[in-house]
Amino acid sequence: MTPKKIPLKQDVLQASVERINWCFENFSRICLSFSGGKDSTVMFHLTAMMARQLQRKISILFVDWEAQFSHTITLVEAMREQYKDVVENFYWVALPLTTPNAVSQFQPEWVCWEEGANWVRQPPDDAITDINFFPFYRTAMSFEEFVSEFSEWFSESRPAAVMIGIRADESYNRFLSIASTKKLRFSDDTPWTTATPKGHAYNVYPLYDWKTADIWTWFAQSGETCNGLYSLMYQAGVPMRHMRVCEPFGQDQRQGLWLYHVLEPERWALMCERVSGANSGCIYASGSGDFYARRQINKPDHLTWREYAFALLDSIPESTAEHYRNKIAVYLRWYQLRDYPIDIPDSQNSDTGSKDIPLWRRICKVLLNNDYWCRALSFSPNKSASYKRYNQRIQEKRQQWKVI
Structure with a gap:
């Protein structure tokens, strides 16, 4: 409940x-x-x-x-x-x-x-x-x-x-x-x-029940020190729900990469040199439908979502693709032993929200979104010290499961 x-x-x-x-x-x-x-x-x-x-x-x-x-x-x-x-x-x-x-x-x-x-x-x-x-x-x-x-x-x-x-x-x-x-x-x-x-x-979590309006009301009434970046974000037209101050390359945070380009061009140049994909993230992360999709995603008309998932896996670097195959295999095996012994559905209408509904369309969303730890499939990050052993164990299991 x-x-x-x-x-x-x-x-x-x-x-x-x-x-x-x-x-x-x-x-x-x-x-x-x-x-x-x-x-x-x-x-x-x-x-x-x-x-x-x-x-x-x-x-x-x-x-x-x-x-x-x-x-x-x-x-x-x-x-x-x-x-x-x-x-x-x-x-x-x-x-x-x-x-x-x-x-x-x-x-x-x-x-x-x-x-x-x-x-x-x-x-x-x-x-x-x-x-x-x-x-x-x-x-x-x-x-x-x-x-x-x-x-x-x-x-x-x-x-x-x-x-x-x-x-x-x-x-x-x-x-x-x-x-x-x-x-x-x-x-x-x-x-x-x-x-x-x-x-x-x-x-x-002392502020767990505050709303965004409560935060700004407190700053306005108290006159206390606040991050001046928010004023610049407001002037740049950033919606309040997208105003974030944290590490810049996460799934939610990447939507604000363009601000570095606008506000701190010299630092932005160093970020592009430092982190792979920074500039493409700046260009595409605010879009929707295909690359970096958050909710609505598209696929080629001639492919099913299952076929599209395999096409996406074949298009990315092998080490990254193998990481995703291991996660997807565990995901499919879990549902194979429960409600879907043959295969999970390709898609259905109510699969764009936060609830994990087993679908190939959802797997495609994970791949398009660069959701590396597959949080949208209910996974949590592996501990770095044990990740290599985890990978080897799942690769061996995949031979037995034959799900992907």
Whole structure:
């Protein structure tokens, strides 16, 4: 049963302040995950103000993606200076991390701050660039692995809060991650908390019920520091739902690549040299129907969706195609053992939303969208340390299954 939204008897600002105060009452160690975006900036302001009132200290985690807007870096530096009296540790991370590159099938992932690469910009002098700073760090580990390991390391094996500025209205998946009744919470009356895998740290979402209008209303009424990039985005005609401040080459974020071209042409030239597919992503990522399609997709009239999927696999680099074949084989095998012993359907009318409906059309959507980890097929990223073994095991299984 899909969780339902239940209105509260207070406004979102009051509710958030209470949640932040609850964090200080229940945790001796608090860290904010800060990106420089509007949501995490509001969370930073509210939490730092509360810390001043309570005479407490907080820590900040900022993952620097190397390819970042100058306005974002300016904001991060300004926030660090504004609240230096309550910030105990500011972890400005500029280490090689692997993240999806949704604008290339030749380089479906890229590594920021990669050793030997011609970086887009230099990290600040006080940024964490020493690979030995964190005992858990592994070279080019994924971002998801890093933040998970960081939370456990930060907790020091004791209860700790890691505050994250995500909102349920941003996407259906984010709504479910907060509203899920299956996850482990701090307590039954704190649905806006989630226990991390090892159980010592808890992710806390104090702004989970805010809407975009609430965010901008707070900035307008408070007059507090905000990322100047948003004003430039507004002037450039970017819809509010597409205003994002984070690493630039993800499936959602790539729609804003053209802004680098317009606002920071010198940095854009370095990004095109640094990351495969950057320029093509700038040209095509805002379109629809074919390349990089998000919802509506097209196919050649003479092919079925199944035939089109195989044609797409044959058209991309073999190493990338083999990665997709392994994922698709697991997907087909799962449904073969359940509702579709012969084959999944080619298409049907209601298959363009977020719900995973087993269809060859959906598989084509994954391939056209450069969805490298096949999230639209309900997969999660593999841990980098075990990915090679996973590939070998699935390749052997495919010989038995004979599904692709």
